[in-house]
Structure formats: structure tokens, C-alpha cells
Amino acid sequence: MSTTTTAAADKINVVMDTVAQAAPPANEVAIAAADSYLPVAALQHVIDAVHNFTGLNWWASIVVTTLLIRSAxxxxxxxxxxATSKLSIxxxxxxxxKQRVDRQAMDPTLVSEGQKEMQKLFKEHGVSPFTPLKGLFIQGPVFVSFFLAISxxxxxxxxxKSGGAYWFVDLTTPDGLYICPVLTALTFLITVECNSQEGMEGxxxxxxxxxxxxxxxxxxxxxxxxxxxxVFCYWVTSNLFSLVPRVR
Known part of the structure; x- marks a missing residue:
């Protein structure tokens, strides 16, 4: 009886091992993204899809995903x-x-006319006082989603841990050489010096x-x-891409 029970148990173990081997391995990204908010989780799956489709390392997959989304x-x-150029004009x-309105601040009628004239100018040029801030509202959520997803x-x-290259093989740790933070700062500074406040002239x-x-x-x-x-694989790529619309 004992021998029969042991044999049956061995058969069950063999069957379970076979099923376990046949079953697809759990996707590590799916597990990681399970507790993320929808946009952040979706972005992680996009990076994973690029990684699986192209066969690129993780760092390159992040770069490609950044380029795809920024291109879109x-x-x-x-x-x-x-729009910001129109605002500058x-x-x-x-x-x-505005100066005329300030000089006539004591006359409510003239002030009202001046305000209407300013509103007319905005309408004619198809802009608003908040036009320079629209870029922040466009890029801000994307940046936050990328940061949270990659982190x-x-x-x-x-x-x-082995998804990088060169001096940044381990993507999970800080850059002890500080090359990545410095590159990020430099590329951001370049965008600033290349007139990142375009439309604010004057x-x-x-x-x-x-x-x-x-x-x-x-x-x-x-x-x-x-x-x-x-994180810097995204950040540096995004900073460099920001220069593309400004290339004349």
C-alpha cells in the first residue's frame, strides 16, 4: 500500500513538473506593473513590448519608447x-x-475699452496669456508617467540589473560616476540656451x-x-528630442 501511494505521489509530481515547464513564465514587467496606475502601467507594458519586439536591451528599449512617444x-x-511665436509678434x-490702459486707470470706460482691445488682439492671433504654459501641461504628465514607470x-x-551598457550596466542603481546626472543637466541647459522660453521675448x-x-x-x-x-535613459533622450522642433 505504501509503495502504491509513493508511486502515485511520484506520478503526480511528474505531472505537476511537466505542467509547470509547459506553462509560460510569469512576465516580470506584468508583475511589476500590477500595482501601478493605468497610465504608468500602460507605459511599462509599452516599454516591455518594444523590448520583446526589437530584442534590444532595456536601456535601448527605453530610448526607443521615448522617441516613439515624443514623436507622436x-x-x-x-x-x-x-503659438508662442505669435505671442511674441x-x-x-x-x-x-497695456501702457495706455495704465495711464488711463482713473477712467473706467477707457480701461474697459483697453481690455477689450487686448482681448481682440489675443483673439486675432489665436493665442491667450497662458499660451507659454501649454507646453508644461502637455509634457508634464508624460514626464511624470515615464519617471514613475521606469522607477x-x-x-x-x-x-x-543587467539591462544597461558601458558604465551603466546595472540600471537599478545610481550612477557612481555622476555621468548620467551631468549629461541630464547639460542637455537641459542646452534646451534653455536654445531659447526654451520661445515666445517670451520682450x-x-x-x-x-x-x-x-x-x-x-x-x-x-x-x-x-x-x-x-x-531614469536617465529617458531623461537625456527626452531633453535631446526637445531640441528637434527648434532646429532651423
Missing amino acids: MLPLLINQLK MRPHLEEV NMAEKVPSF NNAAGTMKNVSRALAVASVPLTMNFPKA
Whole structure:
């Protein structure tokens, strides 16, 4: 009886081993993305799809995914640049009306007429006072989603430990050489110097904004030096891509 029971147990173990071997392995990205919000989880699956389809290492898959998504957003960014250029063209007229309104501040009727004239200028040029901020609303959610998705993958996807190249083979750890944070700061600084505040020319705040951006570029090195290297694969690529619409 004991021998029969043992034999039956052995057969069950053999069957279970066979089923386990036949079953597809659990997708490490699917497991990592399971507890993420939908946009963040979707982005992780897109990176995984690029990785599986192309056979590229994780770092290159992140770069390709970044290029694909930024390319899809390019028409929106070009429209944004055109709109900010229109704002730059109309700014002298707007300032003239504003100064006239300020001089006539004691006359409510003239002030109202001046405000209507400014509204007419905005309408004629198809822009608004908030036009320069539209880029932030377009790119902000994408940046946050990429950051959260890649950070989550760096933490929970084991193969990220060997998914890099050169000095950044392990994508899950900070860059001890600080090359990645410095590259990120430099590429961001390039976008600033290449007129990242396009459309703000003539605005008194433009110089201040540019100086603040320069300071942020410098400060980003110590602020990001503890980020996993995987994040910089996106960040540097995205910064460089931001220069594309500005190439004349």
C-alpha cells in the first residue's frame, strides 16, 4: 500500500513538473506593473513590448519608447511653438495697449475699452496669456508617467540589473560616476540656451525665467544623483528630442 501511494505521489509530481515547464513564465514587467496606475502601467507594458519586439536591451528599449512617444507628440509641440511665436509678434502691441490702459486707470470706460482691445488682439492671433504654459501641461504628465514607470521597473524588474551598457550596466542603481546626472543637466541647459522660453521675448519675466532654468539645470545634478540609471535613459533622450522642433 505504501509503495502504491509513493508511486502515485511520484506520478503526480511528474505531472505537476511537466505542467509547470509547459506553462509560460510569469512576465516580470506584468508583475511589476500590477500595482501601478493605468497610465504608468500602460507605459511599462509599452516599454516591455518594444523590448520583446526589437530584442534590444532595456536601456535601448527605453530610448526607443521615448522617441516613439515624443514623436507622436511632435505635432502638438510644433503647434505650441507656433503659438508662442505669435505671442511674441503681438507682444509689442499688447504692451502698448497695456501702457495706455495704465495711464488711463482713473477712467473706467477707457480701461474697459483697453481690455477689450487686448482681448481682440489675443483673439486675432489665436493665442491667450497662458499660451507659454501649454507646453508644461502637455509634457508634464508624460514626464511624470515615464519617471514613475521606469522607477518602478528599476525597482521590481530583476533583468534591469543587467539591462544597461558601458558604465551603466546595472540600471537599478545610481550612477557612481555622476555621468548620467551631468549629461541630464547639460542637455537641459542646452534646451534653455536654445531659447526654451520661445515666445517670451520682450517679456520682462523672460530673463528671470531663463536664469531660474539655468539654476535648476545646475541644481539637478545633486538632486538627481541618487536616481536609478534607467531614469536617465529617458531623461537625456527626452531633453535631446526637445531640441528637434527648434532646429532651423
